[in-house]
Amino acid sequence: MSEQVYQPGKIEKKWQQIWEENDANKTNEDMAKPKYYTLEQFPYPSGEGLHMGHVRVYTIGDVIARFKRMKGYQVLHPMGADAFGLPAENAAIQRGVNPREWTLKNMERIRTEQKRLGVSYDWDRYVGTCLPDYYKWTQWLFLLFYERGLAYKKQAAVNWCPTCNTVLANEQVEDGKCWRCDSEVTKKELNQWFFKITDYAERLLQDLDQLDGWPDKVKMMQRNWIGKSEGAEVVFTVPTLNDKKISVFTTRPDTLYGVTYMVLAPEHPLVPQLIAGKENEQTILDFIEDLKKVNEITRTSTEEEKVGYFTGSYARHPLTGEDVPIWVANYVLMDYGTGAVMGVPAHDERDFLFAKKYNLPIKIVVQNQEGFPRSVEEMDGAFTEDGTLVHSDRFNGLPNREAIQTIAKYLEEIGKGKPTVSYRLRDWLISRQRYWGTPIPMVYCDTCGVVPVPVDQLPVLLPEDVIFNGKDNPLTTSESFVHTTCPKCGGHAHRETDTMDTFIDSSWYYFRYASPHEETKPFDSKQVNKWLPVDEYIGGIEHAVLHLLYSRFFTKVLYDAGLISFQEPFKSLLTQGMVLKDGAKMSKSKGNVVSPNEIIEKYGADTGRLFILFAAPPDRDLDWSDSGVEGSHRFLNRVWRMVQQNLETLTANPEVKVETDAEKELRRMINVTIKRVTEDIDLRNNFNTAISAIMEFVNKIHSYPEDGNKGLFKQAIETVVILLAPMTPHITEELWQMMGHDSSVHQQEWPTYNEEYLVLDEVEIAIQINGKIRGKMVVPTSSSKEEIEKLVLADERLNEWTQGKSIKKVIVVLGKLVNIVVG
Template sequence: MKKYTPSAIEPHWQAVWAENKAYQASEAKDKPTFYALEMFPYPSGEGLHMGHVRNYAIGDVLARFKGMSGYRVLHPMGADAFGLPAENAAIQRGVNPREWTLKNMERIRTEQSRLGNAYDWDRYVGTCTPEYYQFTQWLFLLFYERGLAYRKKGAVNWCPQCATVLANEQVEDGLCWRCDSEVVKKDLEQWYLKITDYADRLLSGIDELTEWPDKVRAMQRNWIGKSEGARVTFTIPELENESVPVFTTRPDTLYGVSYMVLAPEHPLVPQLIAGKPNEAVIHEFIGQMKMENELSRTGSDVEKIGYDTGAVATHPLTGEAIPIWVANYVLMDYGTGAVMGVPAHDERDFQFASKYALPILPVILPPDQTEVLEGEWKEAFAEEGTLVHSGPFDGMNNRKAISAIADHLEEIGKGGKTTSYRLRDWLISRQRYWGCPIPIVYCDTCGVVPIPKEDLPVVLPEDVTFDGKSNPLATSESFRYTPCPSCGKEARRETDTMDTFIDSSWYFLRYTDPNNKELPFSPEKANEWMAVDDYIGGVEHAVLHLLYSRFVTKVLHDAEMLKVDEPFKRLFTLGMVLKDGSKMSKSKGNVVSPIEIIEKYGADTARLFVLFAAPADGELDWNDAGVDGIFRFLNRVWRMAQQHADLVREKPEGKLEDRVAQGLNRLLHQTVKKVTTDAGDRYQFNTAISAIMELVNGIYAYPAEGDRGVLAEAVEKTILMLAPFVPHIAEELWHDFGYQGSIHDGSWPTYDEKALVLDEVEIVVQINGKVRHKAVLAASLDKTSIEKTILAEEKVQDLIEGKTIRKVIVVPGKLVNIVVQ
């Protein structure tokens, strides 16, 4: 018998698959399509980790399963290759980011190949190559042409450590999502994409994503943050009645406004405080607020700090003058940068007003109260009640007054019903080198001029300085200055590059047509494969990558380049891989290298362990003993297949003439059904593998004199079912069975529902709880028939002779307990 040697088997088959282009997506139209995709990796210097292995193994099982189930499969791979880590590595090592990144890309490709993943390598894309980012630039110009790309100056999130701007979505709890540095505000002129134009469609589209996890859909809804409310217009007399809009979800409290608060960054603040007693203090306060992150200003436990500007605003309904303050808890990024203070009915406003002795004006009474009692308003009341001190709306239920007051504001030209969103336009400018150049020049004569599409790509230059302090592209003389595409005069290039999330927001489309030199992709080819049927990756991308990808897809749908307007039909978010209860990381010294596992046990063991050790959407705690157990199981499968290889070649016909043969046949069909359902439809890979293990046990327990045809079929189909999980050992054994073609081109086993039905069952007979007999009965008998048949058996009558039957307990299909005295 041959020995199971992964170090010999796996490289051999990987070479054969590569030479034969075994996993190249078919161009034939004779089968339905299936697009399987795992989120592509960032090519860092650390290589792959076991979290990657888990991600790829899930996608690979699905791709192989669908291929064996009659689909033509697209299963590509690439590298999300632009970004700060490569640039920072270049600064530290004195090398060009391109050199660093391409080397890491090749390393990861090699590691992915060693895992035996069924990728169509001819479709590989690296987002840092000019062949790819040419069309990232092309897409930017499409957005620009459609009025969805624009440039404006404003306060942006700035990471001092990374020396670059961050989108709102890239600031997590006030920290940079990449390096955990504290983010501050900085005024810069930047490029944005109008994702807010698609806010409603992005929100309503979530309802169609029925095969996405509920938690991801909820996260996207919350990030878009749609709020129905009213726009209220206050005016400032000393600024010639300058209008200041406020968004509120509670227009019913409008008569309770006793002050207004502006964000320190609000553009009107400098005018309001000019020459006022607090001018210097407030300017200092503004500077402090620009250095603080959102969490440090708006957290529930953060002290509310504010200053009176000395200016007043005119209340739109009462005409009264209300003081204007600036405070730390109001942000320019949200709403309009201005809020109306209603301390009687908002807890935050109540705290602020109490601290600074501002008026508290109750306008909603609780149902059990008829008047406002002096000195008894001890906390904000935010429940349903009746309006008081609210002019013509007195006596109205406050919930009904929300609509009525909003309508009144519209009638008098002071506001009206409106919708607000938490979502802000996508800030894509980055002051870094290793990203996609923005294809724009600035001409003193022509203004902002886009580069013609036929002149793309705008290629990253080599003559740059990496000092970690400035934008490297701004140091390149050859890049900065170029003729204006419109008039030919000297112009200046945009030296910002695009956010790397731009690159990953459309890569799945490039895979459908990776060699197109004229367009990002052919609509015909994209429409053949899109949407992605199964998309697999981490839940950490629930807001950023997935939201941006949905936005770009909808824009391309509107541009008539795509039929679909959602990119991913089914989304699966896998759990993290832990070791000793903590997420694997180099800093904790608990990283397990996939290559080490492959060299010791083989890729098939690594794949099978990460799929078996825990449900795919749950956390997986690494266990060395568990890995060893999987290796032993594969050795057991190997011995089983080798022992019966000649029998499988013979293919004897199964007779199914005895209960033992029928039992193994039933177990086989039960296993096929469970693996098909659990692995192919439900992502329950651990239970599917467990079922195969039980079948292997059943084969080992099968008697030597049993029906040979049933045994041969069970052995062969066991290897077929294992093929998506452990492709190398399955391929080797398949050829040992005498087959010439690849097992992965074989047909997935089918099951017969009739074979799952038990004709007979073994019934345990107990007398006063002790097992005394076993009987084989028809599985279809009901309780009464089972009892009657058992009591009529001669052996049972002998056991209870001379005794009185007090009770008979029948558990159909299992046992009969006869209680006697």
């Protein structure tokens, strides 16, 4: 029989078709098996299709899913599309197409590309967030949040283009200008919808301790984003405004006596009253207007110059009764804390620099044991170490750490503040003034006010009669959508024209996969409680904060509503590194993009999969290498030829006998390789070292003598094919069939190893004289220290090594060496 050539294109198409026809990847609902839910973050269906980053994440997920099936689990491995979003709307404007048409076409393209990779998704569970049978339930969940007091509307600032007359997302603002018309972007207050994620801040923080399967760096990023700070609320008053209160949150109430000024955010609601009729009024108004063009990241950057103006008004210090000047400055934001900070320049570096710049007083209230700082003159920066309070009235002499609690409690006693906890986390702004998103199911009635759309009237469908002109919110152009009747009174009403942030769509999609065809509710709770939490969630580090935080928030709300029985959505999290080319992230502008389709056409999907798994551990960045791809292809060809050249043996049933040293060594390598590959995949997700172990094993098989036992030789090659199956599913399926097997290689039980066969019968050890290696010796692995010492001392080479010197000591390290100390 002539040897067949490895033709990946032909083989891969063949098996993809067979798998599809046979529903090979349909989820096994066998309740007797333990469950395993592996999930990769679903893609946005852009016009560019898949890139190598996608290939990496899908391949990693597929290896885990296939491995777990072979280990006897019932596996849920679904896929979908995160299909709403701004790019589709931009495409509608630029190309003159409807976003739905553009998105559905891209969804189909990506699904085709995913199938070409051989990923074992249960396509029957596919969900697209832009489809009415999905976003109907997104709207249902919004109403649940509203009923539970977690959805509300308030005024908030947005990016506004006065020329396009539209709200812009942050990514549409380039250097302070509109990406489309180049007009100066300003800030505008609009009434918008929010979710009260702050109600869950403490639970979101505390429950991070339960997530043992999450990388520490991701948990730290979430802790920092939530930003819990313990301190005190301090209330200053403004005598000239009828003692109106200005609340400040501080983590350092121990430095309260060191306050020499206050700073308000330019957007603070009291600023207009504080500057009215004052010398700086117009200057500050111009300053506020200019700041509308500057984003928050720039304003709070440590590199940005701190600019401020005195309002001409003063606040009353709650403890000293002194008048403290009130300033406005660019570095204080209304959305963080209370929009007001107290200036303690002696003990805060930013305040120190601001005070020096504007010649504001500096008052020392904390000194160390040496009495430093004694005076402002000897300070070249703020003193931020621990110490003892001075110039602090009744609290003088207290250690400052103790004074934090003492002064906070005193403020509470006199009604001028209280101990409190603050979070950096702000409520989630979910309104988007765009078309291609989930419509918010609320109407506004002149008689009834704000009215939720009844559940039986969902979904509120996106209309087709909209105008995409790059100006205004397209939904406002649809008369059929805007004008409706009130669900309460039947009178005239108008619909909410904001759509939801697309992060909402991705905050619950993994629930829908458990029962994607459920028609009466978002998901079947029984199925969700069976499959979730997700056992392994795989995706990029760029989603470490917002997507994961919002998903955790949704899960806790659904738990509180009694819909699910768990409080965290993802048990284990794998954040894969980026795919780089020449040390840089792949991008069209750099001209370093490698197309997955090109690799599949030239080498086959299995080669692409093998390289991307082998080139780096999954959590590290991977530098693309054309030679590495070719090396992976050569290895698969080598495995192919190994099977082809031994088909006579592989299709027969030779008896397994282990008698010779070569046979014992091959048996040992079979078991060692199974152990290494199993542990690398199951315990560490180290696919690169698993592949390395298989490559070493193939080398060992090639050195096996031709007269060795054929049964053991067959067992070794079958082991290679089975171990490679999760990583390279097409070639292994083809080889398994060639070897005479009727069932799929992916339905085989994962091989187990025998501990007894992992150990060598003999081991080579080094012999040292006074720590210097002089020779080697092969000894039985089972030998005791005493037996090895006898063997070494009986060696005829000993006299030559010691040259008549007396032996003082013999040190035996089992399995490694014997050191003879002579004198």
